[in-house]
Amino acid sequence: MALLSVIVPCYNEEENVALFYRELLKVHPFFSENDIELELLYIDDGSVDKTASEVKKLREEDDRVHLISFSRNFGKEAAMYAGLENSKGDYVVMMDVDLQDPPSLLPEMFSYMREGYDSVATRRVSRKGEPPVRSFFARAFYRLMKKISRTEIMDGARDYRLMTRQMADAILSMQEYNRFTKGIFGWVGFQTKWLEYENVERAKGETKWNFWKLFLYSLDGIAAFSTVPLMLASVMGVFFCVVAFLMIIFIIVRKLIFGDPVSGWPSLVCIILMTSGVQFFCTGILGQYLAKTYMEVKKRPIYLVREKF
Incomplete structure (x- = not known):
């Protein structure tokens, strides 16, 4: 039975x-x-x-x-x-x-x-x-x-x-x-x-x-x-590094060719806030995985x- x-x-x-x-x-x-x-x-x-x-x-x-x-x-x-x-x-x-x-x-x-x-x-x-x-x-x-x-x-x-x-x-x-x-x-x-x-x-x-x-x-x-969110954080980091590098080249070329002064602090502040938000977001993803690992290693019942x- x-x-x-x-x-x-x-x-x-x-x-x-x-x-x-x-x-x-x-x-x-x-x-x-x-x-x-x-x-x-x-x-x-x-x-x-x-x-x-x-x-x-x-x-x-x-x-x-x-x-x-x-x-x-x-x-x-x-x-x-x-x-x-x-x-x-x-x-x-x-x-x-x-x-x-x-x-x-x-x-x-x-x-x-x-x-x-x-x-x-x-x-x-x-x-x-x-x-x-x-x-x-x-x-x-x-x-x-x-x-x-x-x-x-x-x-x-x-x-x-x-x-x-x-x-x-x-x-x-x-x-x-x-x-x-x-x-x-x-x-x-x-x-x-x-x-x-x-x-x-x-x-x-x-x-x-x-x-x-x-x-x-x-x-x-x-x-x-x-583990895709961890990969996403890495991809976003690489993406913003590439964008920053390209923008630096663009500003240098514009200054050499056209002689334009570097201006526009409002747009600069917006960019800083956006990239900071992305950094905090990626840090939060890492924090989630770290927190889970922390609870696992404690071996609580x-x-x-x-x-x-």
């Missing part, structure tokens, strides 16, 4: 804990027919509401429910890593507790696994209910990543993914502190089937991902899986556990 580990990161999701559990049980007949046992791991990412208490109530009714509570909020990436590290299943699936990842897709996902795939990943084909500005920048990010990174990151990809134990262990072997799981999925490889579905809105509550958090998360992804059931 196979064991399926269901990893569910939670942050202030007390309203959705029981709802998700009931929705998952609706798929239980499929699991019974296919000799699949369940273990349900709720990862409480330092919630300040009653998320942990709601999970404990479920634990009293069903010993397949497990709880891991962090000492503080470490982020969803850390929660997913903790779930993988503590899972014991032959198969592992990561799902959001807000029901934007429908449990009803699991039978279809397992059907593809039987065809020999190592993982079945999901992607949204629409962004219904999402602010237009957010959708625009999300799509722009995925287009950018396709151009600057060799790692496959699919547009609209969700963290909702069913995978074999082998792939889960491969992901765990990447113990980097600055984690961008969507990129890690692509980097480890393995045969993946993409399953498309329409966007599903949250069951209850509000998303914890605002525009600023998503922007910072996208910077993490770019720094983790592409990805998460700390406060209680575990």
Whole structure:
């Protein structure tokens, strides 16, 4: 009999804990027919509401429910890593507790696994209910990543993914502190089937991902899986050196031939400001990579556990 580990990161999701559990049980007949046992791991990412208490109530009714509570909020990436590290299943699936990842897709996902795939990943084909500005920048990010990174990151990809134990262990072997799981999925490889579905809105509550958090998360992804920005900084530096050299020659020739005095301090100030801005921009790119390296060499734990059931 196979064991399926269901990893569910939670942050202030007390309203959705029981709802998700009931929705998952609706798929239980499929699991019974296919000799699949369940273990349900709720990862409480330092919630300040009653998320942990709601999970404990479920634990009293069903010993397949497990709880891991962090000492503080470490982020969803850390929660997913903790779930993988503590899972014991032959198969592992990561799902959001807000029901934007429908449990009803699991039978279809397992059907593809039987065809020999190592993982079945999901992607949204629409962004219904999402602010237009957010959708625009999300799509722009995925287009950018396709151009600057060799790692496959699919547009609209969700963290909702069913995978074999082998792939889960491969992901765990990447113990980097600055984690961008969507990129890690692509980097480890393995045969993946993409399953498309329409966007599903949250069951209850509000998303914890605002525009600023998503922007910072996208910077993490770019720094983790592409060195093109560093190359861009070098190219811009060479370009402005060449332009400066050509302008010097132009000014000397104009003075020798036409005798024009060197004037125009407003334009000179504008040029200085522009080149200074480019220098600061390139320094910022270097700073991003240096900051990530700094956090990696500290070797801090990805998460700390406060209680575990």
